[in-house]
Amino acid sequence: xxxxxxxxxxxxxxxxxxxxxxxxxxxxxxxxxxxxxxxxxxxxxxxxxxxxxxxxxxxxxxxxxxxxxxxxxxxxxxxxxxxxxxxxxxxxxxxxxxxxxxxxxxxxxxxxxxxxxxxxxxxxxxxxxxxxxxxxxxxxxxxxxxxxxxxxxxxxxxxxxxxxxxxxxxxxxxxxxxxxxxxxxxxxxxxxxxxxxxxxxxxxxxxxxxxxxxxxxxxxxxxxxxxxxxxxxxx
Numbered sequence: 001x002x003x004x005x006x007x008x009x010x011x012x013x014x015x016x017x018x019x020x021x022x023x024x025x026x027x028x029x030x031x032x033x034x035x036x037x038x039x040x041x042x043x044x045x046x047x048x049x050x051x052x053x054x055x056x057x058x059x060x061x062x063x064x065x066x067x068x069x070x071x072x073x074x075x076x077x078x079x080x081x082x083x084x085x086x087x088x089x090x091x092x093x094x095x096x097x098x099x100x101x102x103x104x105x106x107x108x109x110x111x112x113x114x115x116x117x118x119x120x121x122x123x124x125x126x127x128x129x130x131x132x133x134x135x136x137x138x139x140x141x142x143x144x145x146x147x148x149x150x151x152x153x154x155x156x157x158x159x160x161x162x163x164x165x166x167x168x169x170x171x172x173x174x175x176x177x178x179x180x181x182x183x184x185x186x187x188x189x190x191x192x193x194x195x196x197x198x199x200x201x202x203x204x205x206x207x208x209x210x211x212x213x214x215x216x217x218x219x220x221x222x223x224x225x226x227x228x229x230x231x232x233x234x235x
Contacts, residue, residue, distance in 0.1 A: 024080050024115070024209045024232070024234050024235060025080065025081060025082055025235050026080075026115075026207070027113065028081050028085065028108040028111065033108045034101070034104075036085040036086045036089060036104070036108075037086075037099060037104045038089075040086040040088065040090035040091075041089055041090070041098060043086075043090050044090045050090050054233065054234070055078050055080070055083045056076075056077055057076045057077065057078050058225075058227055059074070060073050061074040061075070064181060064183045065183070065184045066122075066183050066184065066186065066191075067186060068186050071219070071223065072121050072124045072153070072219050072220065073119060073121050073219055073225060074120040074122060074195075075119075075120045076117065076120075076215070077117065077119075078229070078234060079116035079117065080115055080234050080235065081108065081114065081115075082235050083234075084111055085108050085111060088107055089104065113203065113207070114201050114202065115162070115201070115207065116199050117160065117162070117199070117200045117215060118197055118199050119198040119217070120195075121154075121195060121197075121219065121220075122181070122183065122193045122194065122195040123152065123178070123194040124220075126191045127180060127192045127194055130152065130153065149177075150178055152178035152196070153178075153194060154194075154220065155175070155220075156221070157175065157198045157218075157220055158173065159172050159173065160173070160215065160217035161215070161217070162202050162214070162215050163213065163214045163216075164207060164211050164212070164231065165211045169207060171200035171201050171202045171203075173200060174198070174199045175198055177194065177195060177196020177197060178195065179194070179195055180192050180193065180195070181193065208231065209231060210230075211230065211232065212229070212230050212231075213231055214226060214227070215228075
């Protein structure tokens with residue numbers, strides 16, 4: 001399993017941030033880059049786990065126990081430039097390769113003006129059943145799978161939208177996966193499932209840095225999800 005995917009799933013803990021700000025910081029200054037870099041490193045050393053805080057927009061499943069009628073979406077994370085750099089810093093420190101200031105600054109440059117929503121999910125079918133049950137669906141829907149990746153439920157995710165201040169922006173899915181993990185069924189039996197992270201990056205220079213937002217997307221089976229929030233409560 002991808003270490004980044006596993007860490008993301010373990011980090012689905014709804015904790016509150018210590019303070020609020022007036023708007024999302026869409027362009028990170030050198031001082032904010034240093035702050036995000038230190039925050040990620042300190043979290044890795046002191047906390048023993050990545051704390052999402054209110055960046056966790058919604059958690060549906062917080063462990064590997066599949067309860068009756070549990071959705072395939074495990075959690076949805078709002079990745080502002082600050083959060084994404086903090087997370088990168090956390091991972092790099094945890095892997096024993098801390099980011100230098102120059103590396104952090106270069107990473108931050110690529111984050112300017114972008115908000116990424118990370119959707120953590122697992123297949124609704126066991127690994128043993130997924131290929132057989134979904135083969136017909138691939139043929140019917142003419143899904144074009146990435147030739148470098150194994151076919152999976154992740155190929156069925158489509159674009160997401162984010163509406164802010166009356167304007168709607170669209171982002172295509174970027175898939176990290178499939179990976180596999182052992183889940184526990186309601187019966188107590190174990191079952192291997194494919195899982196992965198679907199990222200939607202809203203790269204629009206005109207995207208407002210504050211105001212109410214509404215995120216909408218559908219999972220692999222076409223089930224709709226709509227999450228609302230306010231950008232001015234994040235940094």
